[in-house]
Amino acid sequence: MALADPETTRRLLVCPRCRSGLTDTTGGLNCTVSTCAYRSPGAFPMAGRWPVLVDFERSVVDCGEAVRTADRTDTARPGPAGGADALPALLRRVFKPPNRIAAQNVDLLLRSLPGPAPTLLVVGGATVGNGVNAAYHDPRVQVIGFDIVGSPVTQFIADAHQIPLPSASVDAVLVQAVLEHVLDPHLVVAEIHRVLKGGGLVYAETPFLQQVHAGAHDFTRFTASGHRYLFRRFEELAAGPVAGPGTQLLWSVDHLVRGLTRSALAGRAVRGLMFWLRALDRLVPPEYATDDASALFFLGRRSDRELTAQEIVAYYRGAQVSA
Template sequence: MPMQKRPFPPDRIQPLLCCPRCLGTLQMPALGQQGTIHCLQCGPVGLVRSGQYLFESLEQTAGESDWLARAKNYAKQRLGRWYPLAIRLLAPVYSPPWAKRFLKTFDLSQQTVADLGSGMTSYRQPVLLVDGAAYPHLDLVCRLEHLPIRNNCLDGLISVAVLEHVPNPQEHVAQMYRVLKPGGRLLCYVPFLQGYHASPDDFQRWTISGLRELFGQFEMLQLRVGAGPTSALVWQLQEWLALTLSLGSRWLYRLLLPLTWLLSPLKYLDILLQHHPEAHRIASALVLEAKKPEHP
């Protein structure tokens, strides 16, 4: 596999890393070299390959029984970096560019921001891309509940549509708290009223109250609608139509569901409706910005 050019400077990655098991010091290959990553206490814990730092990766078997998850994985392989654009156009959910707005509040030449669970997303700016699946453009591949990142070293974190796919979100949020510097900020986007979507699996949803509880260690800066009520309605309507018109046939349902994507443009009504003061009651998704206390 050829070396892939990545926006995040390679010389800024190694100082951030530690052992995912004991958080101890690592011995790593020189910059530009490939080889095994050793922990002084635990032994071999990862490797560097084609500019990527690989630790324990996510098993992709959990959602393989779900046909839509398999279809998404195939689309990711075929479309590559065009996959996020295809999703924005075809999916029933409209969301403003929360991550891009968040990144504008940082000086990325001096500050370090990581996208945890970035998947096929990429940025022109130097953002550390982290995921459990080894997509070729990523900087760091690891389990999100065992981040190989030192304590108190990141200025910002992004987590977009990730927590619902994590079986133990409390552990993942604890890792976010650990790696952020005091005063560091995070942006987290999670579903509320959305259908099941395995990637590779799907475990939970959150209300505003649930998010306040989950991120209780943080100072809440903003908590609002991330995707509005129309997006929630369109998703449910698409699924309902495919179920109703398929007459109990699983194969006909699978053929009909893509046709219901013709309804997806209705989601843009949320450009107005998501600002309603009561929109959170039936929102498709919620988004929060929070800060690690200056004196935790």
């Protein structure tokens, strides 16, 4: 994998509160500014091998839980794959088909990156997302990943509302199926804009018509226009549905059965039997899919210009025509 080495990542890290430098101390890191609330030695603890760089006074992330979860991850022995990844290849494609849209867009993003060793930041990257494997296997790219939990493909634990990296420090950002799980997605996108270099790239995938899928940590959905306005300080390179109305219907059938039977297993079983609904996405024209998508993507370039309110209203690409 093309993960950035720990020393390279460590040199980039800053205090999430004041964005000043950090120093290593026994038990963790701390801010170098004497007036910062996180100046005490070990203010940012280590959780296994991951520094926990969270402004706990301004985050829903709990310090103790973050450390305990990461410690368990660090000491656990590798086990068999779980969920859809544990199924035979044919069944895996039924329950978790390859995300071809992500693969195409990540390929475009990688080909657009400048220089011999560009840096790609993965926000919410505890696992390698569906369709983005190429980003982790491009020998030219240095991948830096973080999440609120540690994992083999993350280098630190952080809250995306306060990314502990300097401004203009990365060439691209990947944020796949994350923005629905943060309290303030507009603040997170502002942080993404801040850490990107001039002309840096972002690739995002976010749900539109999907049921709650992370319990208490699922907050927000976006229409196509709303998603574009979320990234209003970016020039659009490409945008559209990741999955259309057929996939959205499959989600609804799954959760209808769950509600009727009080069984998630029953819902997943019916979802597997009705996998063919996903194929209907190909029959729906783009303008109708825009209004009924299960999820949406945005690929854009950092800009200093912001879309106006009039421009975002005129942006609408769906099938509903005003009278």
